[in-house]
Amino acid sequence: MTEAPDRLQEARELVAADIDRAFDSLLPVPPDSRARLYEAMRYAAIGGGKRLRPLLVTAGCRLFKVDPARAVRAALAVECIHVYSLIHDDLPCMDDDDLRRGKPTVHRAFDESTAILAGDSLYALAFEVLAGDSTHEDPFVRAELIAELARASGPAGMAGGQMMDLAAGGGDLDLSGVTRLQQLKTGALIGWCLEAAAIMGRVPAEGRTSLRGYARDLGLAFQIADDLLDVEGEEARTGKRVRKDGEAGKETFVSLLGPERARQQADLLVGQAIEHLQTFGEEAELLRDIARFAVTRDH
Numbered sequence: 215m216t217e218a219p220d221r222l223q224e225a226r227e228l229v230a231a232d233i234d235r236a237f238d239s240l241l242p243v244p245p246d247s248r249a250r251l252y253e254a255m256r257y258a259a260i261g262g263g264k265r266l267r268p269l270l271v272t273a274g275c276r277l278f279k280v281d282p283a284r285a286v287r288a289a290l291a292v293e294c295i296h297v298y299s300l301i302h303d304d305l306p307c308m309d310d311d312d313l314r315r316g317k318p319t320v321h322r323a324f325d326e327s328t329a330i331l332a333g334d335s336l337y338a339l340a341f342e343v344l345a346g347d348s349t350h351e352d353p354f355v356r357a358e359l360i361a362e363l364a365r366a367s368g369p370a371g372m373a374g375g376q377m378m379d380l381a382a383g384g385g386d387l388d389l390s391g392v393t394r395l396q397q398l399k400t401g402a403l404i405g406w407c408l409e410a411a412a413i414m415g416r417v418p419a420e421g422r423t424s425l426r427g428y429a430r431d432l433g434l435a436f437q438i439a440d441d442l443l444d445v446e447g448e449e450a451r452t453g454k455r456v457r458k459d460g461e462a463g464k465e466t467f468v469s470l471l472g473p474e475r476a477r478q479q480a481d482l483l484v485g486q487a488i489e490h491l492q493t494f495g496e497e498a499e500l501l502r503d504i505a506r507f508a509v510t511r512d513h
Contacts, residue, residue: 222500222504225503226265229265233268236286250324254331258320259294262316263315268292269504270408271292272286273501274407274411274425275410275411275414275415277411277415277497277498278415279415280414280415284348284349287349288344288349288414290343291341292340292363292403292410294336294339294340295336295363295403296403297336299403301319301332302333305329305330341364344360344363362409362410367403371403375396375399379399379464386465389467389470392466393434396467397430401430401437405433408422408426408428408429409422409426424492424493425490427487428487428488428505431505432483432484432505432508434480434483435483435508436508436509439508484508488506
């Protein structure tokens with residue numbers, strides 16, 4: 215059996231290449247005044263990033279022997295949503311960041327209006343991809359994928375979490391409040407990745423409990439690791455500005471628990487996430503690797 219670090223690295227490289235090829239194919243720059251918009255979308259979407267969410271989709275689809283080409287389409291859809299969220303989160307009216315994935319943010323490289331439209335367009339592209347016959351031959355499967363992604367990215371999910379984050383200035387959140395915020399802002403989209411795999415594998419809702427538990431614990435562990443990197447990381451490695459939460463006076467898992475307790479909590483969550491996969495065999499090894507990677511990464 216391939217060693218875990220090699221297996222994970224190979225899988226990450228494969229899914230990153232698949233996603234880049236898909237974006238390149240879907241976003242040819244037109245010979246008209248929309249060119250700047252397409253260039254901005256390509257700038258944000260192609261290259262860079264951990265591609266964690268696409269990797270989770272494809273790893274989850276392995277459990278149910280979903281056609282890899284179909285898995286990549288679902289993976290592409292969630293990456294469209296993720297990239298759109300990064301573009302919008304970086305805007306001056308949100309987090310006002312200048313650096314993302316090691317290069318200037320979209321509104322700095324282009325302009326604010328173009329950045330907003332690029333984010334909007336990637337959001338729309340996600341649902342266009344899922345609606346296509348190539349994603350799945352069953353229209354009911356496609357409809358469920360679309361409905362669940364809309365829920366995970368909207369006010370009951372990622373966007374709602376971002377609103378809570380914007381409203382939480384001044385350090386007035388306790389641990390349960392921060393947990394709820396991050397379950398929406400970060401966890402909802404991670405949850406969709408495993409939900410999508412189960413939907414495409416035609417697993418009934420009552421059979422998805424273990425995957426939902428895995429996603430919930432992984433999402434929180436991933437966020438704690440992000441909070442630790444914001445405090446202890448280096449901008450050159452993370453590819454984005456660090457120590458911004460402290461400067462903004464935001465409460466995080468690290469500010470509330472301290473670095474050591476936060477690290478212990480992340481490790482505990484990873485253990486729980488892996489435990490949720492106990493009913494699966496070797497086909498879930500990549501998901502286990504991803505859980506461990508969530509807390510050992512340096513970017």
